[in-house]
Amino acid sequence: MKIIELAQIQELLSSVDLFSAIEAGFVSYSAGKAVIPPVGELLFQNPPGDVHIKYGYLLNDRYYVIKIASGFYENPTLNLPSSNGLMLLFDQKTGTPLATLLDEGYLTDVRTAVAGAIAAKYLAPKHIHRIGIVGTGIQARLQLQYLAKVIDCREAIVWGRNLDKAKQFQQTITGKFNIAVAQTIQELTSTCNLIVTTTPSTTPLVYADYVQPGTHITAVGADTPHKQELDSIIFAKADCVVADSVSQCMERGDIAHAIAQKLIMPESLTELGDVISGKAPGRTLDEQITVADLTGVAIQDIQIAKVLYEAACRKKMAASNMYQ
Amino acid sequence: MKIIELAQIQELLSSVDLFSAIEAGFVSYSAGKAVIPPVGELLFQNPPGDVHIKYGYLLNDRYYVIKIASGFYENPTLNLPSSNGLMLLFDQKTGTPLATLLDEGYLTDVRTAVAGAIAAKYLAPKHIHRIGIVGTGIQARLQLQYLAKVIDCREAIVWGRNLDKAKQFQQTITGKFNIAVAQTIQELTSTCNLIVTTTPSTTPLVYADYVQPGTHITAVGADTPHKQELDSIIFAKADCVVADSVSQCMERGDIAHAIAQKLIMPESLTELGDVISGKAPGRTLDEQITVADLTGVAIQDIQIAKVLYEAACRKKMAASNMYQ
Numbered sequence: 139m140k141i142i143e144l145a146q147i148q149e150l151l152s153s154v155d156l157f158s159a160i161e162a163g164f165v166s167y168s169a170g171k172a173v174i175p176p177v178g179e180l181l182f183q184n185p186p187g188d189v190h191i192k193y194g195y196l197l198n199d200r201y202y203v204i205k206i207a208s209g210f211y212e213n214p215t216l217n218l219p220s221s222n223g224l225m226l227l228f229d230q231k232t233g234t235p236l237a238t239l240l241d242e243g244y245l246t247d248v249r250t251a252v253a254g255a256i257a258a259k260y261l262a263p264k265h266i267h268r269i270g271i272v273g274t275g276i277q278a279r280l281q282l283q284y285l286a287k288v289i290d291c292r293e294a295i296v297w298g299r300n301l302d303k304a305k306q307f308q309q310t311i312t313g314k315f316n317i318a319v320a321q322t323i324q325e326l327t328s329t330c331n332l333i334v335t336t337t338p339s340t341t342p343l344v345y346a347d348y349v350q351p352g353t354h355i356t357a358v359g360a361d362t363p364h365k366q367e368l369d370s371i372i373f374a375k376a377d378c379v380v381a382d383s384v385s386q387c388m389e390r391g392d393i394a395h396a397i398a399q400k401l402i403m404p405e406s407l408t409e410l411g412d413v414i415s416g417k418a419p420g421r422t423l424d425e426q427i428t429v430a431d432l433t434g435v436a437i438q439d440i441q442i443a444k445v446l447y448e449a450a451c452r453k454k455m456a457a458s459n460m461y462q
Numbered sequence: 463m464k465i466i467e468l469a470q471i472q473e474l475l476s477s478v479d480l481f482s483a484i485e486a487g488f489v490s491y492s493a494g495k496a497v498i499p500p501v502g503e504l505l506f507q508n509p510p511g512d513v514h515i516k517y518g519y520l521l522n523d524r525y526y527v528i529k530i531a532s533g534f535y536e537n538p539t540l541n542l543p544s545s546n547g548l549m550l551l552f553d554q555k556t557g558t559p560l561a562t563l564l565d566e567g568y569l570t571d572v573r574t575a576v577a578g579a580i581a582a583k584y585l586a587p588k589h590i591h592r593i594g595i596v597g598t599g600i601q602a603r604l605q606l607q608y609l610a611k612v613i614d615c616r617e618a619i620v621w622g623r624n625l626d627k628a629k630q631f632q633q634t635i636t637g638k639f640n641i642a643v644a645q646t647i648q649e650l651t652s653t654c655n656l657i658v659t660t661t662p663s664t665t666p667l668v669y670a671d672y673v674q675p676g677t678h679i680t681a682v683g684a685d686t687p688h689k690q691e692l693d694s695i696i697f698a699k700a701d702c703v704v705a706d707s708v709s710q711c712m713e714r715g716d717i718a719h720a721i722a723q724k725l726i727m728p729e730s731l732t733e734l735g736d737v738i739s740g741k742a743p744g745r746t747l748d749e750q751i752t753v754a755d756l757t758g759v760a761i762q763d764i765q766i767a768k769v770l771y772e773a774a775c776r777k778k779m780a781a782s783n784m785y786q
Contacts, residue, residue, distance in 0.1 A: 173504065175503065189552075189557065194504065195504070195506075206552075210555070221557075224559055226530065232540065
């Protein structure tokens with residue numbers, strides 16, 4: 139079994155085409171060509187933490203993947219990051235373990251950012267005048283980094299609950315973007331036509347009143363039943379609501395709240411893979427409002443693990459022959 | 463993270479007290495001190511295979527454990543064993559990955575055999591005149607190996623569906639046991655007062671008519687809803703029916719069949735951990751018939767992974783400092 143460590147993963151990431159892999163994954167998932175059981179969950183009280191096990195495979199593929207991702211929110215008091223985790227890749231025909239990607243949770247961040255960029259690529263209006271980033275963490279940074287690969291706009295504005303953190307975030311975004319700091323979330327909402335929300339908020343941050351016609355919003359922060367970043371009225375106002383996984387979004391994330399409030403019907407949801415494949419229309423007019431709710435699907439983990447493993451095999455970069 | 467390979471695991475096994483660890487695990491589990499979510503399952507059609515993810519933790523312990531075990535039943539045609547798998551050990555306070563035990567499924571075999579020996583230790587009659595082993599695979603061999611640590615009797619008889627394989631099995635049991643080959647399962651059932659069934663059968667093998675008073679039976683083979691090794695009437699005839707996990711045995715294994723046929727009531731079941739702790743009586747008279755149905759509980763995986771990891775830390779035997 140190959141052991142691929144974080145430094146090697148980061149090096150490999152620059153050489154692989156994550157967009158093609160993850161887009162293909164979403165298309166297969168929406169076409170019913172993936173087997174993705176319900177997420178396994180392990181909860182801890184003292185200290186508080188949660189572990190999610192996402193796993194599955196593409197039919198007629200070479201692999202199956204099991205991802206373990208943890209969040210222990212008091213870790214920063216120990217000078218440890220909250221998130222950790224790893225991905226395991228196995229041979230679909232024999233069960234043989236092929237690789238452990240010791241990514242420390244980083245690939246979850248990356249595949250989430252890539253999905254955000256994919257949503258923008260397929261759903262954003264043609265001309266984006268300003269990108270609004272809600273949140274100031276690693277996901278906020280990665281969303282901008284991957285959006286830059288598919289969107290020409292280099293004007294951005296960031297809002298965070300903590301103004302100092304927003305200013306720090308502004309400092310870290312060097313070069314590519316001309317980035318402002320929003321004093322209020324309304325300033326961001328009313329001046330951007332591509333908005334990405336990346337927070338663990340449990341109360342709405344972005345309100346429908348301020349969302350302009352011709353805006354696309356991607357919400358990636360809410361991945362549990364309790365989290366919520368978008369005012370549910372946004373969904374009623376939207377012309378097209380896209381879920382990474384319809385079944386998963388009916389149980390967790392922003393769409394789940396809008397459905398519970400009967401502001402949208404499950405039948406009106408479109409799945410991202412169907413937009414990518416062209417099976418579903420997505421945005422049809424520039425003045426429409428579109429919303430993508432991304433709760434994170436194992437198909438993304440499968441695809442990112444797979445391309446990295448194959449890249450490592452090509453480059454023979456795995457840690458040591460001892461484990462091959 | 464420590465990577466502990468099979469050869470090292472096998473070396474470490476001789477230096478650890480698996481009985482104490484797994485008995486303590488069962489006691490804690492039955493006392494409600496373990497968090498064990500439902501088993502995750504991934505099924506494959508072409509070629510047929512199944513993967514089980516068992517995971518959980520003991521409250522106030524240092525670790526949580528995730529075990530991945532696969533069975534791909536056409537592997538022998540590729541000169542590969544059907545079973546494979548690994549165990550992952552994490553820090554319960556931070557989510558930090560601590561160790562990967564690349565046991566290739568061996569620890570699942572071992573912890574199953576240890577549980578069988580524990581069941582015999584607590585439930586078998588005082589004097590055992592002959593041990594009957596149903597099945598001729600690795601689990602049959604390991605059951606004898608671990609029974610020898612808790613039972614004085616060295617007379618044994620083996621039965622297998624394939625007589626040649628039973629004879630081969632007889633050859634592999636050297637030294638410790640005087641082992642015969644049964645021509646019929648009835649010969650085994652009627653001459654033994656400790657019987658262990660270790661097959662993947664989906665139809666009953668051991669019938670109630672032949673079970674003698676004063677016999678203990680441990681069934682370890684049936685771990686899915688469809689598998690069955692014991693005639694359900696045995697459960698009606700038994701004085702004491704013990705499950706490794708009452709909740710799990712109500713859904714899978716031999717007990718599930720007996721409950722479905724209303725031959726026993728769920729309320730009459732005793733959990734192994736309660737027998738070990740003395741909270742439940744188990745066998746009270748030598749002439750009683752007792753049955754233990756072991757479907758395999760994550761608590762066994764947690765405990766075996768834990769003692770091996772701690773032994774590896776003591777012996778500094780992990781593969782390479784590179785991964786620590």
